[in-house]
Amino acid sequence: MDKKMINFAVIGCGLMGKEFASAVGRWLHLSGLNFKPRIIAVCDLNDDAMKWFTDNLDTIKYTTNDYQEILQDNEVDAVYCAVPHNLHKKFYVDIINAGKHLLGEKPFGIDQEANQEIMNAIQNNPDVLVRSSSEIPYYPGSYEVFHKVKSDDLGQIMEVEAGFWHSSDLNPEKPINWKRIQKTNGEYGCMGDLGLHVLHLPLRFGWDLKLLGASLSNIMKERPNQNGEMQECDTWDNAVLLCEGSSEGNSFPVTVSTKRIAPGHANTWFIKVYGTKGSIEYSTQNPKLLRVMEYEPGGKQVWKVEDVPHQSAYESITGGIFEFGFSDSILQMWAAFCEELIYGKENMSQPLYCATPEEAQKSHALFTDALNYYKSEVNS
Numbered sequence: 001m002d003k004k005m006i007n008f009a010v011i012g013c014g015l016m017g018k019e020f021a022s023a024v025g026r027w028l029h030l031s032g033l034n035f036k037p038r039i040i041a042v043c044d045l046n047d048d049a050m051k052w053f054t055d056n057l058d059t060i061k062y063t064t065n066d067y068q069e070i071l072q073d074n075e076v077d078a079v080y081c082a083v084p085h086n087l088h089k090k091f092y093v094d095i096i097n098a099g100k101h102l103l104g105e106k107p108f109g110i111d112q113e114a115n116q117e118i119m120n121a122i123q124n125n126p127d128v129l130v131r132s133s134s135e136i137p138y139y140p141g142s143y144e145v146f147h148k149v150k151s152d153d154l155g156q157i158m159e160v161e162a163g164f165w166h167s168s169d170l171n172p173e174k175p176i177n178w179k180r181i182q183k184t185n186g187e188y189g190c191m192g193d194l195g196l197h198v199l200h201l202p203l204r205f206g207w208d209l210k211l212l213g214a215s216l217s218n219i220m221k222e223r224p225n226q227n228g229e230m231q232e233c234d235t236w237d238n239a240v241l242l243c244e245g246s247s248e249g250n251s252f253p254v255t256v257s258t259k260r261i262a263p264g265h266a267n268t269w270f271i272k273v274y275g276t277k278g279s280i281e282y283s284t285q286n287p288k289l290l291r292v293m294e295y296e297p298g299g300k301q302v303w304k305v306e307d308v309p310h311q312s313a314y315e316s317i318t319g320g321i322f323e324f325g326f327s328d329s330i331l332q333m334w335a336a337f338c339e340e341l342i343y344g345k346e347n348m349s350q351p352l353y354c355a356t357p358e359e360a361q362k363s364h365a366l367f368t369d370a371l372n373y374y375k376s377e378v379n380s
């Protein structure tokens with residue numbers, strides 16, 4: 001089958017840039033798709049980071065330290081931009097204005113003002129597809145949650161808990177990096193890093209989220225830098241937001257937690273949705289396990305536990321009994337972005353398109369409200 005090639009450039013060749021390259025390398029894992037991404041150019045200030053790409057991919061025509069070179073290249077159809085948050089505004093706006101399709105990274109601007117400028121550029125370029133990376137909803141268990149809530153099988157929603165928890169920051173000796181400094185990561189701290197991952201599905205369900213209260217913690221106030229000297233670490237480590245969710249005239253509590261210090265948790269993303277007719281719980285901590293309750297009035301309340309099969313949004317060569325992991329979710333997300341780029345949202349073969357700029361914008365409103373709440377109600 002002749003596949004439609006999408007020529008990509010990567011701007012930012014760090015942790016996430018490499019994940020995209022790996023997904024491109026594993027495209028043969030997906031069955032029956034008639035489109036394929038190809039990375040033809042990479043940009044980073046760090047030449048070693050780009051060397052990893054040229055060592056591992058034979059499709060790269062050039063490397064550059066200046067992303068403007070990529071924006072002027074007519075062969076580049078789309079850009080994956082994975083740079084520190086303080087660069088999102090300038091880079092994303094320039095990419096969109098250059099007419100390149102963009103999969104950007106969260107939080108989509110270091111703050112609400114930066115996010116608004118990105119939204120303005122999107123409005124001025126309606127033919128450019130812009131989406132945000134958010135891969136965890138493509139785990140088979142999350143994908144089941146997506147379908148279950150969308151199907152209205154759960155009855156009236158009574159309560160939702162969702163979170164994303166990390167733990168390596170419990171180690172006070174972990175060196176500081178740009179994600180732990182407000183100037184480069186933003187005032188949102190852990191919310192900017194982890195929050196859109198948590199909010200992607202709740203917002204996709206069409207729930208309005210209004211902030212009721214927030215607890216923000218800066219637990220480790222300093223960390224060693226690369227020279228071993230202690231440096232101020234001024235970002236929020238943990239944030240717990242209590243929101244009022246509402247949907248079709250019904251309201252319910254939604255607890256959103258983003259934590260860099262949740263002892264023992266390595267990339268635990270979870271969602272629990274409780275309804276009058278059914279409930280569902282999923283966590284990447286036990287990535288095959290899905291818990292579902294179907295309830296009939298007067299009947300027993302029994303949780304069913306299932307090992308979910310490997311199947312997610314797009315079919316792959318992997319047998320159903322085999323485990324799914326982080327890099328599989330990245331691959332699935334990229335398939336969703338590429339499919340939407342080729343066929344448009346309405347014609348996709350499955351319904352879970354990538355996180356939208358509007359969803360990112362709503363996440364900014366919530367995080368900004370949380371910062372303001374904390375300043376005025378807790379820390380005044």
Ligand SMILES: NC(=O)c1ccc[n+]([C@@H]2O[C@H](COP(=O)([O-])OP(=O)(O)OC[C@H]3O[C@@H](n4cnc5c(N)ncnc54)[C@H](O)[C@@H]3O)[C@@H](O)[C@H]2O)c1
Nearest residue numbers: 012013014015016017043044045046049082083105106133
């Ligand atoms: N989707 C996810 O699961 C996930 C996970 C981690 C990070 N992220 C997001 O991805 C983005 C990047 O994070 P990361 O972990 O890959 O960071 P990283 O530090 O590993 O990589 C960032 C890269 O950007 C490069 N860079 C810095 N300034 C540049 C410039 N002026 N021009 C070109 N390149 C420049 C750096 O040299 C570095 O290689 C952030 O928005 C972050 O929030 C997403």
